[in-house]
Amino acid sequence: MSTFLTRAALTAIAPAAALLAVAAPASAQPAPPPPPPNCTAADLAGVMAGVTASTSAYLFTHPDVNDFFTGLRGKNRDEMKTEVEGYIAARPDVGDALRAIRQPSVDFRARCG
Known part of the structure; x- marks a missing residue:
């Protein structure tokens, strides 16, 4: 693979990999429950x-x-x-x-x- 193609592939894959890296831990933990009403x-x-x-x-x-x-x-x-x-x-x-x-x-x- 040429250097140009390697860079192009990394440029395309890097944002998706970053999103997966951030999304995976977030989806592994349940979201905290919303606070009760009138508790701000x-x-x-x-x-x-x-x-x-x-x-x-x-x-x-x-x-x-x-x-x-x-x-x-x-x-x-x-x-x-x-x-x-x-x-x-x-x-x-x-x-x-x-x-x-x-x-x-x-x-x-x-x-x-």
């Missing part, structure tokens, strides 16, 4: 914006709770956790309210993973 980054941002706005409104309308959480600034995570657990244990109504505010984010994560 935009959906999460919307849910979290609502949770954040509701938390802000709750804290502004409950100055004692706002003061407590503001007072946690500068403490390490372990101190914060201990203090929050104690505060909520002594005020179950606050815990219930904050859990209700957070519920849409909990539901989103349960539904969307």
